[in-house]
Amino acid sequence: MNIFNKYVEDYDKWYDANKYAYLSELKALKQIIPKKGKGLEIGVGTGRFAGPLGVSVGIDPSRKMLELAKRRGIKTFSGRGERLPFRECEFDYCLMAITICFVSEPGRVIKEAERVLKKNGKLIIAIVDKDSHLGRYYMKKKLQGHRFYREANFFSSREIVELLTKHGFDNLIAVQTVFKPLKEIKELEEPEKGFGKGGFVAVCGTKTRGMRRVP
Numbered sequence: 001m002n003i004f005n006k007y008v009e010d011y012d013k014w015y016d017a018n019k020y021a022y023l024s025e026l027k028a029l030k031q032i033i034p035k036k037g038k039g040l041e042i043g044v045g046t047g048r049f050a051g052p053l054g055v056s057v058g059i060d061p062s063r064k065m066l067e068l069a070k071r072r073g074i075k076t077f078s079g080r081g082e083r084l085p086f087r088e089c090e091f092d093y094c095l096m097a098i099t100i101c102f103v104s105e106p107g108r109v110i111k112e113a114e115r116v117l118k119k120n121g122k123l124i125i126a127i128v129d130k131d132s133h134l135g136r137y138y139m140k141k142k143l144q145g146h147r148f149y150r151e152a153n154f155f156s157s158r159e160i161v162e163l164l165t166k167h168g169f170d171n172l173i174a175v176q177t178v179f180k181p182l183k184e185i186k187e188l189e190e191p192e193k194g195f196g197k198g199g200f201v202a203v204c205g206t207k208t209r210g211m212r213r214v215p
Contacts, residue, residue: 003147004045004062011148012046012068020185021178025126025200026052028177028191029097032204033124037092042081042113043099047072049126055095059084081109086116093122097202100125100160101152110167117207123169126202130154134178134199157195160203169205176201 041050044058047069059077066076142149176198
């Protein structure tokens with residue numbers, strides 16, 4: 001987390017430098033994120049997703065990122081997804097946008113999300129699909145020792161589907177965008193259902209069973 005604290009401004013500027021890719025990602029997420037209810041973003045970062053999407057609560061281990069998120073109107077908490085400081089069944093939905101590739105125990109984070117979700121609550125996991133053109137671009141950056149991506153563990157969309165299914169989430173739906181290289185995106189892209197074409201993919205699952213305590 002020292003990297004994210006040290007280079008928080010560089011991280012946040014990416015969204016301005018890649019304006020239409022970012023706005024396309026938001027547009028895709030708006031298709032599947034609930035329009036009502038209390039939401040939590042796990043790994044809220046600087047609030048670039050939670051703010052525009054109306055997610056009221058965010059948690060992140062980076063203190064400096066939380067400072068920016070708070071300025072964007074988000075109620076912030078310092079902590080990690082593996083141990084959420086919230087009570088059971090508190091939220092209507094949880095969002096993880098480009099977060100799961102940076103956590104040490106993805107399964108544990110998903111279990112915690114399930115714990116704090118109400119029955120029929122939604123968990124939305126957005127990733128850079130490692131099997132896509134964008135995934136290959138970032139995998140190259142990882143191998144080159146990029147300060148943000150060298151520790152990242154990228155996932156494919158199919159792996160996210162398998163993780164959600166394994167942990168009891170049903171009624172999965174997916175949406176994708178970022179169909180061209182980042183530098184070529186000069187206008188808003190129309191998102192498409194499913195995955196396999198876009199570099200940015202969001203998968204939404206529903207918690208349909210009762211509470212399960214995390215061991």
